[in-house]
Amino acid sequence: MEHSMFRRTLPSSIRIWPLHRATKCRSLCDVQHLVEGGALINETDYDGCTALHIAVHSKLTDIVKYLVEKGADVNATEVSRGRSPLHYATFNNDLELVRLLTESGANVQYSSTDVDIDMPILFAVEVGNIEIVKYYLENGIDVDVKLGKYKMTPLHIAASRGYIKLVDFLLLNNANVHLKDLQNRSSIHHAVISGKVKIVHDIIEKGVNINDGDIFKWTPLYIACRENYFEIVKLLFQNGAMSNLEERSRNRCPVHLATEMGRIEIIKYFISGGVDVNLGTTEECTLLHVAARFKQIEIVKYLLENGADVNKKIQGVTPLYVAVDSSCPNVTELLIQNGADLKLAECEGESILSLALEVVRAYRPRNHTVVVKVIIKYTVLIYNPIEQFIPDGCPFFEELTQYCKDCQKEITGMKNVIIKNSTISLYQIICDSNKHNAFIKYLCNDNIKNEIQNIEDCLKEFSIYSNINPLIQFNIKKGIQRMELFKDADLAMKKFVPKLPLEIRWKILDYLDLTEIKNVIQSDVF
Structure with a gap:
């Protein structure tokens, strides 16, 4: 009885024809025996593949040559995926078989929208095979052919995949x-x-x-x-x-x-x-607002160091408002220590503290109380004395109320600390550091100025306020800058109103912001 492998036409139970099986077994002798015995050379299996598909896929060059010589259809396509033998040869980076199939009549431009299969060159470009791409271009494929789902050119694909040599080749070929x-x-x-x-x-x-x-x-x-x-x-x-x-x-x-x-x-x-460090979008969203929203504290630091406007409003909100809304205590405190104004952060009548409490009400996790404590800390520091402002029914009411009392207690302690070589209390210095003329008065006194610049030692005994030195130093820097401008502006004023007392001249200047003072210096207004 003839062995089942050599049946010429009857498929197995899962429709694998003897010719396909012989090809898969890499037996040129059996393939020849079956073809010469009358096996249908272009018969397809359950995937729609011919024996030639299988031979090309397995890189069986001798079987491919034999099947092609015996009339195998080099343009046969799978039913399911639409691939021709040339697609398989290209996918396998087999230039020899690509040449053999093309020279035997394989269509290098075959593609089908029915099964979403593109030209064989797509496979060559996707794997960066310069030699096969070159061969296809030499055989009529346009260097700018549109390929794939997104209609990308070979240059698009090669560039996106980082194929430097293939990109060079395509550019040399005028892609x-x-x-x-x-x-x-x-x-x-x-x-x-x-x-x-x-x-x-x-x-x-x-x-x-x-x-x-x-x-x-x-x-x-x-x-x-x-x-x-x-x-x-x-x-x-x-x-x-x-x-x-x-x-x-x-x-x-x-x-x-x-x-x-x-x-x-x-x-x-x-x-x-x-x-521009204050670059805004069409909605006027500055870099500092974005950094605050996404809790990018290192970028917040850098922007502030390079002149970002800490109180710039977009749609009524400042970066401080954004930081609190994002429940980011580190950014919140950093902004305040660099001049963020608690009152300017109000939006539509809502204070920054009210916003912080809303965040706690909305989310309730204990870590959200940290940003509330930051706002309480600086509200008490800057606006003391204040009335009780933690509303009944607020989450963590007792904890926040106690924290407020602790802040008040430390404020009382600061009032009892006298700055060396002066009669000024630590707390008075802190309060006046945010006031124009009052602080300039201290800076004009060299003894007090030196002590203020080394004020950190005085803060060490206060657990809550031990880290506020950056705020004080920020205000010192602003004060010194303003004082130097005052001196230059005063010279301009004195030139035109020499009989006006110094105190009155400086009082006038105190109503001006820095830009206006600079304008006084640079103009003939006086």
Whole structure:
């Protein structure tokens, strides 16, 4: 009896024909025996594959050659996935079989929307096989052919996957850097996605629009900031990328996105490169608001050190309001210690303390009481004496009320600490540090000025207020700056109103802000 393997036409119970089985078993002899015995060479199995598909997939060059010589259909396609033998050869990076099939009539441009299969070159580009890509281009495939679901060109795909040599090859073959895919992304977007600086550089050199936005209005710089590709950010910025172009969903610029995601080195680079530290979106959301919202304390520090407006309002709210709303005590305290005004933080009649208490009511976890305590701490410090302001029924009422009393107790203690070489109490210095003329009076006294600058030792005995020295030093710095401006402005005033007493001249200046004082110095108003 003839062995079942050599039956010519009857399939097995799962429709694996003898010719397919022989091919899978890599037996050229059995394949030849079956074909010569009349087996149907183009019969398909349950997946719609012919024996040629199987031979190509398994890289059985001798069997492929034999089947092709015997008339196997080189353009046969699977039923389910629509792949031809040429697709398999390309997927396997087998240039020899690609040549053999193409020279035997395989269609290099075959694709089908019915089963979502693209031209074979797509596989070659996806794995970065330059030789096979080159072969397809030599055999009539357009270097800018649109491939895949998003209609990307070979350059798009090669760039996004970081294939430096393939990108070089495509550019040498005049690939169009300006073409867009279905997401409106050009080659520069895909180059940035790869994270490869050389690819980005080479595509920029070809004159691509560096500020193009995709369907989400994401520019290449926006993507680089999102992915934290610092070297690419620098390259794009140096070549004219705009840091203030907004994307669609939340109107964020690249610099705002970098702030949100904590990209501190990128932020430093932008600011040092001339980006406005108070840059706002169309909704006037500043970098400091964004950093406060997303609890990026290192970026908050950097922005404050570089002149960010700590009391800038957007839609009625300051960065301090945002920090409290985000329940971030560290950022909240840092902002206050750098001049954030508790009263300016009020919004629509709601105090900053009321907001903090609302956060506790809404979320209730104990860690949310920390931000409330920060606000209580500085409210008591700056506006003491105050009435009881923790409402009955507030979550953690007893704890917060006791904390308020503890703050009051430390304030009383500060009133009893006298600054060395003066009759001024520690608390009086702290209170007056936020008042223009009163504090300047202290700064004019060298003994008191020196003691104030070393006030940290006086604070050590106060557990709650031991860390407020940054606030005092901030006010000292502001006071010294204002005093120097006062002196220059006073000279201008004295020139035109010499008989006006010094005290009156300084009283007039006390009504002016720093910008107005500078205008006095620079103008002939007096």
